[in-house]
Structure formats: structure tokens, C-alpha cells
């Protein structure tokens with residue numbers, strides 16, 4: 431038997447210790463509705479409050495703000511819409527370059543494009559999987575140029591004003607170090623916290639560090655509203671503006687239908703918010719299950735040489751949204767064979783996203799050198815992560 435076969439056998443054996451064959455086919459992250467979900471959704475149907483107005487939206491927003499420790503949460507139709515408006519609130523303008531990791535889900539880059547701005551890709555850290563503050567500082571030292579109060583990319587002439595760190599799979603970015611670099615270059619932080627509800631850094635919930643942040647409640651996220659998202663901020667003016675822009679910028683009046691800006695129809699329907707309220711009630715219990723599942727993976731992979739389970743980084747509490755392993759560089763060539771064997775066995779596993787700068791619409795975007803993101807992409811696999819597997 432070749433050495434490469436051994437690593438495949440060992441990984442399959444480790445995953446099987448956590449997810450035995452009796453489980454049948456398992457997905458990457460499947461939602462469960464074992465709380466008051468049907469009661470709340472039926473309440474919407476029975477009362478007729480299914481659409482853009484209703485008490486569940488207010489209640490869901492209040493639950494999100496309280497849980498994450500921010501002042502304002504504004505629910506939206508999905509996380510991408512939340513990111514789009516969050517970027518506008520941060521002051522992103524057409525022609526700007528917005529710094530963001532190359533290693534992220536497509537929504538981060540697309541939201542930047544919706545603003546008429548250009549993504550500018552930076553590298554990630556191997557242990558946290560998020561933006562590397564030291565590599566960012568080095569890159570900015572090379573390309574950033576100050577003119578008056580603002581910073582520009584000296585190579586393209588575009589303004590650099592905003593950065594979007596993303597807390598990959600629910601592991602917090604090294605956000606304090608990042609804030610330090612951002613302060614030096616006048617960068618506003620918009621957190622893509624779509625994957626990190628329930629994760630915190632030094633006791634502060636992810637989404638509480640940036641001027642604005644975005645959450646997602648898509649069907650595969652830690653809690654779901656079917657489809658949905660939220661904008662978080664502790665700035666009162668931005669909170670009001672977020673609500674205004676996501677509700678067609680309608681001016682409040684007893685009967686007149688008037689608008690004072692190009693707004694968006696991004697408001698989360700009450701029906702979806704009802705689902706969200708019931709899911710939020712269960713979030714603490716689900717987070718416990720996620721930790722228990724991660725602990726079982728950690729134990730199972732402890733004896734496997736050449737594989738690192740991506741565990742909670744320093745000073746952080748991860749939500750373990752998607753469990754991940756990194757193959758040692760010498761085993762990277764076995765990644766696809768491993769994906770084949772695991773998926774054939776009914777264990778849904780996935781590689782990392784194709785890096786943003788390798789996608790056809792983003793190949794010509796400005797970027798830093800990305801050696802770590804590229805190495806992670808070749809070696810990472812996501813493992814079945816549904817909380818009920820714990």
C-alpha cells in the first residue's frame with residue numbers, strides 16, 4: 431500500500447469515529463426545527479402577518495442585538511444584501527478599492543461589486559484562516575499612499591477606505607491586531623460575520639468590532655430563517671440609515687408614499703423572522719452541540735499524522751460552524767481523492783471555495799501576494815458539521 435493510501439484510510443477512519451455508518455448520508459450542515467419554529471410560522475399564517483410588516487421582525491432584531499451586544503440589528507432578505515448595505519453605510523463609493531481576503535465566499539466580493547467598487551485581495555493566516563494583519567501591514571506599506579486625510583493605492587490611484595475581514599467557518603480573525611493596522615491607514619472595518627454568529631474574540635462578539643457588520647441566516651448557516659441576514663452596528667445614525675435603505679428609503683407618513691433616496695427592498699419578511707426567533711431561542715444549545723462535535727473531531731484526529739484539525743484560535747471562542755481539516759503540504763495531492771472517497775461513503779465533504787482572484791470576473795483585481803491563502807485552498811477540507819451529530 432502506498433503512503434498516500436494510508437493518509438486517505440486514516441482520515442476516513444477518523445471521520446467514521448465521529449460519524450458512524452449508521453448515520454446514513456450526512457450533509458455538511460443541515461438545519462433542524464425542533465423548537466417553536468412551526469408554532470411561530472403558523473402564527474404568521476393564522477394572523478396574516480407574513481410579509482414586510484410584523485412583530486417577529488422587531489423581535490428577531492432585538493434578539494440579535496441583545497445576543498451580539500450591538501445597539502442595532504436590521505434584518506435583511508439575505509446576508510449578501512446585508513453586506514451590500516453595510517458597505518454603503520461604511521462610505522464605500524464607486525471606484526474605491528475595498529480590501530478583503532481572497533479566501534472567502536463569493537458574496538463578500540460580489541457585495542463590493544454591487545457598490546461599483548473593486549475588491550482588492552489580501553492574504554490569510556493559516557491558524558485562523560482570516561486576514562493576516564502582519565501581511566496586510568506589509569502590503570499597505572508597499573502600495574498605500576496618503577493624500578490629505580485619505581489613503582490611495584499608489585499603483586492604481588483608487589481610494590482605499592474600507593476593509594472586510596471575514597471570520598472563516600466561525601473562527602474569529604485576529605481582530606485587535608487588525609484594528610491596529612486599520613487605524614494606521616484610516617480603514618473602516620466592515621465585518622463579514624456571516625459564518626460567525628456565536629463566535630467571539632476576548633469576550634466581544636464578532637460583528638461588534640467593525641463600524642458595521644453583516645450576518646447570514648441562509649439554510650446552511652448556524653441558524654436559518656430560510657434565507658436572511660442582518661446588519662449590525664452600534665452607531666445610532668447608521669442603524670437608522672440601515673433600516674431606511676433596506677426599506678426602500680420610504681419617508682414615514684400617514685398616507686403619502688414618498689422616498690428620499692435610492693433604497694432597496696431588502697427587508698426580511700415576518701414569516702422568515704418568525705423562524706429566526708425560534709432558531710435564536712435554540713442558539714445556545716446548538717453552540718454547545720457544535721463544541722461537543724468539534725471536541726470529538728479533535729480527539730479523532732489527534733492520532734492522525736499529517737492532518738491538522740482547525741481548532742479554536744487564541745483569545746477566541748469559535749462557533750465551529752463548519753469543521754475543517756488541513757492536510758500537511760506533502761499530502762495536498764491527495765485532497766481530491768479524499769473528497770471522492772468521503773463523498774462516495776455518504777460523508778459530505780467539500781474543498782475550500784475557489785479563491786476570489788482565480789474566478790473569471792475577479793482575475794484582474796488588485797491583490798497582495800497570496801501564498802498562505804493559496805496553500806490553504808490546496809489543503810483544506812470541510813467535514814460534516816450538523817449540530818445533531820454531536
Ligand SMILES: *Cc1c(COP(=O)(O)O)cnc(C)c1O
Pocket residue numbers: 508509510511513534535537538596622624625645646647648658659
Ligand atoms: C453565507 C455567507 C454570506 C452571505 O450569504 P447569503 O447566502 O447571501 O445569506 C456572506 N459571506 C460569507 C463569508 C458567507 O459564508
